[in-house]
Ligand SMILES: CC(=O)SCCNC(=O)CCNC(=O)[C@H](O)C(C)(C)COP(=O)(O)OP(=O)(O)OC[C@H]1O[C@@H](n2cnc3c(N)ncnc32)[C@H](O)[C@@H]1OP(=O)(O)O
């Protein structure tokens with residue numbers, strides 16, 4: 391069993407920084423819940439749009455409400471021409487998270503949130519069009535194609551795959567995208583969500599909160615870990631090679647991306663779900679390398695460090711098997727986590743006090759100012 395962490399000091403670890411009714415993370419007997427529902431039940435039985443509705447509107451939708459919501463989102467998928475023009479100007483070798491951040495920010499100038507009454511409308515618009523922001527830029531700069539940003543795909547996950555690959559995705563791939571988007575949707579006071587809440591606490595607009603959150607998610611210690619995990623996995627041809635190099639990396643005290651967690655102590659409940667789907671996708675494509683290599687890394691990390699895969703590790707191979715370029719992994723996280731970020735912004739706004747902690751001063755004692763001529 392992994393040792394209990396010391397929950398104090400650096401990184402605000404273990405300190406309660408506010409209240410939320412949105413999710414619980416790592417509570418005994420309930421690994422991860424969204425508004426009281428176990429994420430594993432949601433991933434097994436719900437559509438991502440149902441979960442988005444749950445987070446943003448407070449309760450699971452009825453059949454009629456879900457149909458209306460999906461119809462509404464479908465009608466909001468296209469990008470404004472001015473945003474397409476901006477995306478075309480962003481270089482091909484830009485990081486796609488910078489593209490998402492810029493896309494969000496530009497939309498904030500084109501369709502600003504003028505009052506907080508518009509917060510849900512603006513969130514639905516971002517939810518519907520984020521896949522197109524990523525895919526329009528990617529297909530234009532990498533393939534020279536100006537894609538149609540609408541599709542008649544029923545779900546957001548299917549819509550994303552359709553825009554990316556320019557064709558109807560398989561039912562299995564739509565299913566896995568749906569599960570993935572559910573798993574990534576919400577996670578209490580993680581770094582990017584806390585960023586969004588800090589920004590919201592100044593009474594700033596939704597686009598600023600989301601733009602700031604995207605910046606936090608980008609780092610490899612947070613959302614960027616799925617991309618970093620892929621870069622690790624694809625270095626190896628065999629499980630033996632992976633194990634040998636892992637031991638060397640651990641000896642050097644390297645951080646292994648996709649392992650460990652700030653809150654979970656023994657396992658990340660999202661891992662078993664996405665690992666199962668990664669295995670199904672591996673079987674579908676007849677993979678004999680990536681999945682066994684991933685399992686070897688997983689085993690070595692547990693044996694050597696008692697560290698377990700977090701949500702990001704098996705997402706890497708799952709996305710890869712669906713033909714998604716590695717650099718788009720973290721932007722997919724944005725498309726999902728937007729729901730959690732926005733729900734936290736609404737919650738912060740509903741009971742706001744500016745977030746402004748104190749610092750422990752560790753600098754020099756107070757001293758006499760010396761004019762520049764005398765220094
Ligand atoms: C969706 C998500 O955002 S999930 C998180 C994604 N991030 C990653 O996968 C990046 C890799 N993981 C990490 O860097 C960390 O585990 C974090 C950032 C997730 C959590 O950080 P912390 O809460 O500070 O970690 P924690 O307190 O458990 O660290 C305990 C020890 O394990 C080590 N450790 C933790 N994770 C790892 C890892 N992935 N590889 C190697 N060692 C690790 C730490 O270095 C630390 O050792 P030390 O005491 O000798 O310094």
Ligand SMILES: O=C([O-])CC(=O)C(=O)O
Pocket residue numbers: 574576577579580581612652653700701
């Ligand atoms: O909670 C965290 O610190 C990171 C995480 O797993 C997430 O944001 O999904």
